[in-house]
Amino acid sequence: MIVAERKPLDEIIEFIKDCKKILIVGCNECVTVCYAGGKKEVAVLASALKMAFLKEEKELEITEVTLERQCDQEYLEEIRDIIDQYDAVVSMACGVGVQFMAEKYLSIPIYPALNTLFMGVTEERGVWAERCQGCGQCILGQTAGICPISRCAKRLLNGPCGGSTKGKCEINKELDCAWQLIIDRLKELGRLDDYEKLIPIKDWSTERSGGPRRIVREDLQQ
């Protein structure tokens, strides 16, 4: 899933300080799972904003909506009939949802309530961690199912670096060394000899470096 966390309240207030009537739009997908932008978080943000405005003796009218997804046209259409009544929209989706909403609704300001962080997993309750950077050419088959691009601070394809200490990364003692994990798992699989195979220089053109990416599936287009 895409993992995000809410921006500090002050930053959100700064966006909408001159508004009288806003629409806060949550998203029922990833950001609900990571407790950042689902229905519950929409309600929490709405009351926090109201309180903040009250303190300043200002009024703020808020409507709360949570869409199934903000990265799909059909769900974004659900607010078309009401959106013109508002001075601004605060989207609690990831950066993808915020942008898609801004593309659909040209005449109303759309503000992000979240900072979008990474594609990751729920390691345990309340802990999320990165697992993929979407490089476009998966190498997990060569690295025992553990991704050094997303999990090594230097994204070394032939690690570990000299800073790996007791299984931890040199930049943070809380962080597992990805290459320690790879080596442990290769050992578990009886494939430690594979460690000595050089992973070749990577073609990064399918990654961010190659420019914004797009997939066109003609078989699915009408």
Next chain:
Amino acid sequence: MNPKTPSKLEKILASGQLAVTSECGPPRGSNGDAITKKAEMIKDYVDAINITDNQTSVARLCSLAAVIRLKLMGLEPILQMVTRDRNRIALQSDILGAASFDINNILCLSGDHQQFGDHPQAQNVFDIDSMQLIQTVRHMRDEGKFLGGDDIDKPPQMFVGAAANPFADPFEIRARRLAKKIAAGVEFIQTQCIYNLDKFELWMEQIRDRGLHEKVYILAGVTPFKSAGMAKYMKNRVPGMDVPDEVVKRMSGVPKEKQAEEGINICVESIQRLKEVEGVNGFHIMAIEWEEKVPEIAKRSGLLPRP
């Protein structure tokens, strides 16, 4: 091994003599004299001088310009190059720039993470890693081609080195990791500072068991402690460093004004012991901001005169 490049360092190693290298860190400013001054202090006591590349991710005068200064002084520089700050276009470009001044030695590194330096907000590059930089230089030299496939007009003639840390975790892959660097094309190794000699000897045993010492020249890295404080700092703060308790105790056991001397003693004793280890082909003396001590260390360790 017959020399494949005009490198003086390679010639000395190929002749079977123990080689001695040292290093200078460039200044935090544009004062080029700072490098020439450091080099003057050590030039008659070592065969080649490394210039570090923005070590610990602190921005400094670039290693490329600094090695050119040494070359113009008639010295034998080793260009250190990290993959943290440059992509494959910039790396190849800098290699050619160095080669145009007949720089014949390169040390391929990935580089410390930028978090340790003075610009922790920086983007890092890591387009390729240190293994792949070794492959890149060998490819440019031996195939005469860019990574992109085009021919290089006058390919670089560089003796290709890398670092090895015999003490980093996981220990069980230390020999495998060196084997991998050799497969990538590395020709000489400068090791991390050695304080735990027993563990280093164990590492060398694994290297010899696989016959790797016959495929690569190994220069043992040593750094003298200036003080007990430095020993403690290296032990506790520097990632991948192995400083045994006895060594810290020995440094703390002498009065403050004698600690520098004790640090030199330890360094000299280490070199003397390491000289006896089969597969050690020389020494890399890293006297950090203490270059003036290199002559004394080389002399007392019986490494003089240099060829």
